Structure formats: structure tokens, C-alpha cells
Amino acid sequence: MKATSKSYVSKTVRELKPSGIRRFFDLAAGMEGVISLGVGEPDFVTPWPVREAAIRSIEEGYTSYTPNAGLPELREEITKYVKNRYHVEYSPSEVIVTVGASSAIDTAMRTILDPGDEVIVVEPCFVSYGPMVTLAGGVPVPVQALKENDFKILPSQIEAAITDKTKALMICFPNNPTGTLLNKQELEALAEVIKKHDLLVISDEIYAELTYDEEFTSMASLPGMRERTILVNGFSKAFAMTGWRLGFVCAPKEILKEMLKVHQYALMCASTTSQYAGLEALRNGREDVDKMVKSYRLRRNFIVNSFNEMGLTCHMPGGAFYAFPSIESTGLSSQEFAERLLKEEGVAVVPGDVFGESGEGHIRCSYATSMEELREAMKRIKRFINSL
Known part of the structure; x- marks a missing residue:
């Protein structure tokens, strides 16, 4: 009997679910004009002295x-x-x-x-x-x-x-x-x-x-x-x-x-x-870290206040660079909300249920992006909420 490619893969690996974060990131990558609040990655470039040290190490062999x-x-x-x-x-x-x-x-x-x-x-x-x-x-x-x-x-x-x-x-x-x-x-x-x-x-x-x-x-x-x-x-x-x-x-x-x-x-x-x-x-690198933290704090305050003002209850996070607002008031599941927001307003967020059962009814929004894009994203999300 001819083996199928599936039979060569372990049962453990076959049963693993792909990353729910990456699914929405990949969807957003194929669309124009999308503001991504999805992937948790700083929008800052690695500080120049750090890059320079890496270059120097290569030059010195x-x-x-x-x-x-x-x-x-x-x-x-x-x-x-x-x-x-x-x-x-x-x-x-x-x-x-x-x-x-x-x-x-x-x-x-x-x-x-x-x-x-x-x-x-x-x-x-x-x-x-x-x-x-x-x-x-x-x-x-x-x-x-x-x-x-x-x-x-x-x-x-x-x-x-x-x-x-x-x-x-x-x-x-x-x-x-x-x-x-x-x-x-x-x-x-x-x-x-x-x-x-x-x-x-x-x-x-x-x-x-x-x-x-x-x-x-x-x-x-x-x-x-x-x-x-x-x-x-x-x-x-x-x-x-x-x-x-x-x-x-x-x-x-x-x-x-x-x-x-x-x-x-x-x-x-x-x-x-x-x-x-x-x-x-x-x-x-201490000075660069302090500058980035100062910027993240301002963005955190802006995005959390924006969500609460539009009726999406959001606790004030003590760290990292994520807001986790509740979208239960919309009547949509986390997956429905994220998919419709992406298609209708071009804003990519991550459905909360991919992070565990208690994440359902929430979305994860990274504020590791520019204030300009955050402001535009909040306008689009508010418009989407109002359309519901």
C-alpha cells in the first residue's frame, strides 16, 4: 500500500493548530491600506550603536x-x-x-x-x-x-x-x-x-x-x-x-x-x-530603552482611553505593548469581530480566543505602532462599532 505524506507526520504534530496570530497577519499582508495592530513587534528600528557593533564584529572576522x-x-x-x-x-x-x-x-x-x-x-x-x-x-x-x-x-x-x-x-x-x-x-x-x-x-x-x-x-x-x-x-x-x-x-x-x-x-x-x-x-542601550518606554506609555494611555470612550471596556495594562479590550457589547465573537473589522475597515487585530478560553469576547491590539497610525485605527474601529 502506497504511503501518503500525511502518514509520515507524527500524530502530535498533525493535531497542533497553526498560530491564530499569524493567520490574521497573513490575511492583512495580502490587502492594501491595512493598519496592523496584530503582530507584537516594536515599530522602532534597532538602535544604531547596536547595529554598528554587529557590523563591526563581521568586519573584524x-x-x-x-x-x-x-x-x-x-x-x-x-x-x-x-x-x-x-x-x-x-x-x-x-x-x-x-x-x-x-x-x-x-x-x-x-x-x-x-x-x-x-x-x-x-x-x-x-x-x-x-x-x-x-x-x-x-x-x-x-x-x-x-x-x-x-x-x-x-x-x-x-x-x-x-x-x-x-x-x-x-x-x-x-x-x-x-x-x-x-x-x-x-x-x-x-x-x-x-x-x-x-x-x-x-x-x-x-x-x-x-x-x-x-x-x-x-x-x-x-x-x-x-x-x-x-x-x-x-x-x-x-x-x-x-x-x-x-x-x-x-x-x-x-x-x-x-x-x-x-x-x-x-x-x-x-x-x-x-x-x-x-x-x-x-x-x-539603557537610554534607548527609556525613550521607547516613554513612547509606549503615551500610546498605551491613548489607545486604552479611546477604547473606553467608544464603549469597548478596556483595563489599563501595567506593561508590554498590548491593549485587550472587551468587544462583548457588539454581540460578535472575537473571530467575527476581527474578520469583519479587517474586511470592512482595514484594521488587523488578533481575536482574543486564540490566547485561551478566557480571551473570548476580547481582541488584542498592539500599540507598538506610530501615534499617527493608532489615531487612524481608532477612527476606523469607532466607525465600525457605530455601523453595527
Whole structure:
């Protein structure tokens, strides 16, 4: 019997759903005059000194592999950065430079999970968390943060989801897609549950620099949490370096040395050129980050106020660069709203349900775009609402 191409693909992969974010991005790419509030990517260009450092590294012939874990000087700089900004101390031997934050999370999942292990995934969340658990042989267990709590997860919700198979908790604060930020006291309450049940935490802190009203607290900085936290961060969002694909992961030495095995076989090392760019970003990029954060804060205030004024209730996000307004008052589902808005007014947003069950009735709108385009997008969305 002749085999079909489908039979060569694993059942696990066949059953994975494509990214709901990319579907709308691809639809928008084929249309003229579209304003995209869809993909979470800074509209800023990587600062010139960072680009210049990368160019210089090429000109000077630094084009070979780096050590698997990354350039020693970059790992040293990362430890200084994490200590100064987030008050957590690591040695360079507890750092791996990765191909973006996503590869750090994937490596962590594949390192810690045995078949059937459960990972609690706080939703709404970035679309890849659950699939990465599945691809590593684990079982994602979604727990829904609710809009009535401004999408802040409660410790009691986590405790109720824990079973004898639970291995870890996957969190991201500031959150994608809601922008929700947990303060220190809220994280401490969550940490008590984690310690009580002897769980690991994979903490995606890629948006840590992009906070507006409260100081960011790293989960790893809390008492008793450094030894059970895999801290993930990177350069994409804060330093406007999405295309450089550069991230890092910090973890206790006994966990990190096992992660390095997976990283060695799967990726070898991150791009040498990108690593030299990252080194410059950490050493001299603070002023550029501050300017971008100031701009994002203004845009956040504008877009949230605009949504509330037009009747789409929207909580004030504490970080990242996303607004997550409710569209329940329109009577449309998230998918219907996003599709009609794109076709009728040429504005691309992401339906909230792609981020988890509790995202239904919402849309994610990135304000990492110019104020000029944001103003025009808000006019179009208001016109669309009125037409309903």
C-alpha cells in the first residue's frame, strides 16, 4: 500500500493548530491600506550603536561558532544586567544565550518534562506555550485568568489545578496578550503555592523592561524561588531586536547544565553577530530603552482611553505593548469581530480566543505602532462599532 505524506507526520504534530496570530497577519499582508495592530513587534528600528557593533564584529572576522552557552563576555554582562535590574544573582555558568526567548522556553520544556508530566499554563497567554509543552511530551493544563480580576491569576486557581502529575507552572508577566502585571505582593502569594507543592516555574519575563506604573518584580527574586525558577528573557521587545533572534535563560546550575545538552544538540549556539549586538545593547542601550518606554506609555494611555470612550471596556495594562479590550457589547465573537473589522475597515487585530478560553469576547491590539497610525485605527474601529 502506497504511503501518503500525511502518514509520515507524527500524530502530535498533525493535531497542533497553526498560530491564530499569524493567520490574521497573513490575511492583512495580502490587502492594501491595512493598519496592523496584530503582530507584537516594536515599530522602532534597532538602535544604531547596536547595529554598528554587529557590523563591526563581521568586519573584524568574528564569524565562527561561539561556545554553546554563548559568548563568555555576553553571559557575564547578562548576569550584571539581571542583578542590577531584577535583583537576582547568577554566575555566567547559570546562563545560556538562546535563539530568542521562544527557544529558551522550548529547551526548558524538553529538559524538565517526562511523558505525561503536567504543566499549568496561565491563560490568556502567548499561543506557543501549550504547543511547546505538548511537543516536549507533556500535558498543558490551562488555567484561565478572568477579566473581572483584570486578568490577574489567583493562587487559589493554581492550587485547584495541581495534581500528582504537575511538574511546573508557566507564567508571563507583563502578560501577552493582556498587558497584566502582577506586583510583588501578588507574586509572593503565588510563590507560596509553588513552594508548598514543590513545583518549578518557567517565568517568561521578555516584557520586564516595558512596565509603566509599578516596578517589575522577577519571580526568581522572591525568597525561596531562585532555586525553582527558570527565568527567560531576551532582547526582542525592550531593545527592538526581534529579527536578531536573541534571548537568554537563567537557572540554577544543576538545571542549566542539563538544558545545555538540549541546546547543544538542537541549536549549537545563537548567532555570533547577534551576540555581539546584544553585548552592545546591554552595555550602552539603557537610554534607548527609556525613550521607547516613554513612547509606549503615551500610546498605551491613548489607545486604552479611546477604547473606553467608544464603549469597548478596556483595563489599563501595567506593561508590554498590548491593549485587550472587551468587544462583548457588539454581540460578535472575537473571530467575527476581527474578520469583519479587517474586511470592512482595514484594521488587523488578533481575536482574543486564540490566547485561551478566557480571551473570548476580547481582541488584542498592539500599540507598538506610530501615534499617527493608532489615531487612524481608532477612527476606523469607532466607525465600525457605530455601523453595527
